[in-house]
Amino acid sequence: MIAPRFTPVADTGLLVSFADEMSADAHAAVGQLDHAVASDPPPGVLEQVPAFVNLLVRFDPLVTDHAALEEALRALWAGAGSVSRPTQERRVEVCYDAEFAPDLPAVAKAVGLSEEEVIAAHLSGDYEVALYGFAPGYAYLTGVPEVIQVPRKPAPVRDIPAGSVMIAAGQCLVTTLKMPTGWSIIGRSPTPILTDDPDRPALFDVGDKVVFERIDRATLEARGG
DSSP states (O other): OOOOEEEETTTTTEESSSSSOHHHHHHHHHHHHHHHHHHSOTTTEEEEEOOSEEEEEEEEETHHHHHHHHHHHHHHHHHHSSOOOOOOOOEEEEEEEEGGOHHHHHHHHTTTOOHHHHHHHHHHHEEEEEEESSSSTEEEEOOOOGOOOOOOOSSOOOOOTEEEEEEEEEEEEOOOOOOEOOOOEEEEOOOOOOEEEEEEEEOOOOOOEEEEEEEHHHHHHHOOO
């Protein structure tokens, strides 16, 4: 098992790190500990915030402290490998028509494929929700096939519509708000990521698998995209 490192964060947080760079093993370790804490939270724990290689655990300083929480987390981590983390498969519709995929031609040219080959590769990706960040509902997905991995643009573009499906390096994301981005936009999705349920504000849980399904423009418009 990977040995975690513990770093106090202010008076109410403990950062548990498994690596200094992104890796599948480190992220799997984050997921295992996150699930272990959620299943059997130590006294005083308020929330866990998973990232690519670390887990921030927030706590009530009137109930516990950094040293006591670290001891509890070490004990949980010792048994985390035997705990199965539940995940679900989520399906996300995407339309790749030119109007909704302004960067698809540039991606195709950059990787030496046709646009249809880029679309086929994107649909074949093995996507997993790694974390939420940057903006509400922004779920960062790993699993973009290497053959279509392209870097971010040199400068961001403003006013990218909500529902844009975009890629950068090995990650994919479906936007939930109109915002600027430097990622490559290759489609549009009508699948709602944000929900009206306060107990479950987003479609995905960290660790969920995501499958993209191709739809045509008529279906996109019928879905409100």
